[in-house]
Structures are given as C-alpha cells and as structure tokens.
C-alpha cells in the first residue's frame with residue numbers, strides 16, 4: 001500500500017491501547033503519555049492501582065492524575081464517555097481513562113465501585129495474579145468467584161465499567177464471562193497456545209470472551225509474547241491466532257507499556273515473589289515491552305498480512321470502542 005494512502009487510513013483510525021502503566025506516585029507527571037499521542041493513539045487506559053497498592057495511595061494517585069490531565073487539557077482529555085473519545089480524536093488530543101488491576105481496593109464494599117466510577121475508572125479486573133476475597137488470580141489456586149465476587153460483577157455491569165479478566169484465574173474468568181450481562185475483555189493477555197504462561201489465556205477463555213462480544217487485547221510484554229521478543233511479527237502471531245479462531249472482531253491491543261521500568265512499584269512489606277513468582281520468569285526491570293511508537297507499524301503490518309482496511313480499523317481500536325459503547329453508556333441501575 002502506497003505510503004500516503006496508509007497515512008490517510010492511519011490518521012482516520014481510532015487507535016485504542018487498553019492498558020498502560022505510569023509510576024503510581026501522587027502528583028506524578030504524566031507527560032510520558034505524549035508518546036502515545038505522538039504515535040497517533042486516540043485513547044489509552046492508564047492503571048491507577050493493583051491489589052497490592054494501599055487504598056490511600058490509589059486515591060492520591062487518582063487525584064494527582066486528574067489534576068495533571070485538567071492542567072494539560074490542550075493535549076489530553078479524561079474520557080467519561082465514548083463521545084469524549086471521539087471529541088479528543090477530532091481535536092488531536094489523547095483521551096485517557098483509568099483502570100484498576102484487582103478489587104482489594106473495594107475493601108469488600110460495592111459502593112466503592114460507584115466512587116471509583118465517579119472519579120474516572122472505566123475498566124477493571126477482579127484479581128491481580130493472586131486470590132482475594134472476590135475472585136481467583138492466575139498465579140494461584142483459583143477457587144472461582146465468591147458470593148461477593150458475583151455482586152461485584154453485577155455492580156460493574158450496572159455502572160457501565162468494562163469488565164476485564166486479565167490477571168484472573170481460569171475458573172474465575174469463565175464464571176465472570178458466564179454471568180456478565182455486558183461484553184467482557186481481556187485488556188492485556190496473550191495466547192497460551194503460542195506461549196505457555198499462566199498470564200496467557202486458553203482457547204476456552206478466548207472463545208468465551210468472543211461469546212460475550214468482547215475483545216482480547218494483545219499485550220506487548222516480551223515474556224508473554226514468547227522469548228522476551230517484542231517484534232511486530234511476534235505480536236501479530238497472537239493477533240492472527242485470535243482472529244483465526246474467533247474472528248478479527250474480537251482482537252485488539254493492550255500493550256501494557258510501562259513508562260518507567262526503573263520505578264519499583266512494590267510497597268514496603270510486600271514480597272515481589274508472591275505477586276510475580278520468580279519461577280514464572282518475571283524480570284520487571286529488565287523485560288522487553290513493545291512501545292507505543294510501534295502502533296503505526298502494527299497497523300501497516302496488519303495490512304501487509306492481508307487484513308482488510310475495515311479489519312485493521314477494528315483491531316487497532318474499533319473493537320474496544322464497540323465494547324465501550326456497549327458498556328459506558330449504561331445508566332446506573334439494573335440491566
């Protein structure tokens with residue numbers, strides 16, 4: 001495809017990155033997100049806390065991120081609706097929403113979901129690698145959703161938060177996809193059949209996700225792609241696998257780019273090996289992660305591989321946008 005017609009196609013896309021990580025520090029400068037904007041991204045979901053982060057830290061991180069985004073409204077927008085994402089795209093701004101990795105910050109209280117929704121959380125999963133009172137994690141013996149967990153899924157559906165199953169155990173994720181009344185995503189998870197790692201997902205999970213009309217966001221973390229290799233070719237093998245198995249309607253991108261890998265997120269008193277078992281090959285400071293600068297290259301490579309322009313549009317962001325449209329618009333109340 002000639003360069004200028006590709007440039008026109010790319011400029012017209014809603015490019016959606018379903019997960020990225022800035023340091024979880026109150027008052028954090030978020031200007032690294034300029035890298036997403038410069039790469040033509042339209043939207044990025046930014047992590048505001050994991051199961052091992054204390055609630056006061058998470059609230060202060062959200063407060064600081066909100067302040068920073070307000071002060072940089074010429075280039076960024078805290079998106080509450082799909083229309084906000086479209087408006088940001090028209091303005092050449094980057095739309096941002098927050099996601100939570102786990103549910104321990106709810107402290108067992110469903111009303112906390114309403115509060116997090118009010119301050120900008122639009123996607124969350126229920127467990128982060130290890131079990132908690134709500135659900136099972138992918139690095140634990142997953143006993144499935146607790147009764148509280150079923151209530152959490154119900155309220156997430158009611159509020160219109162995107163239900164995410166990354167980092168969760170197999171059984172809990174299947175139970176979530178069974179009971180969720182809205183599409184379920186894996187915001188940043190790769191294919192277990194291509195790289196056998198507990199963070200990657202089985203064909204059964206991929207099919208259940210598609211059955212909910214959800215999306216698997218292929219992640220740019222080297223050890224989950226395989227061989228700590230982040231080439232576009234390697235990433236597209238995971239995209240191809242999901243597209244061939246359940247259709248290009250159910251695959252997207254969640255690069256999980258960590259802007260500052262030197263920043264140690266582990267709070268005092270928490271054992272890194274508990275949350276990220278060394279036996280699973282974690283090297284948080286040293287692993288390769290596909291950067292946002294590669295987004296245009298991914299779109300071009302999809303075209304070169306024979307994806308139709310409409311399929312490229314879907315994979316680069318249209319699919320996640322569809323899930324957001326089916327979810328964020330929810331009014332509070334039973335669905």
Ligand SMILES: [Zn+2]
Nearest residue numbers: 101167188256
């Ligand atoms: Zn994650």
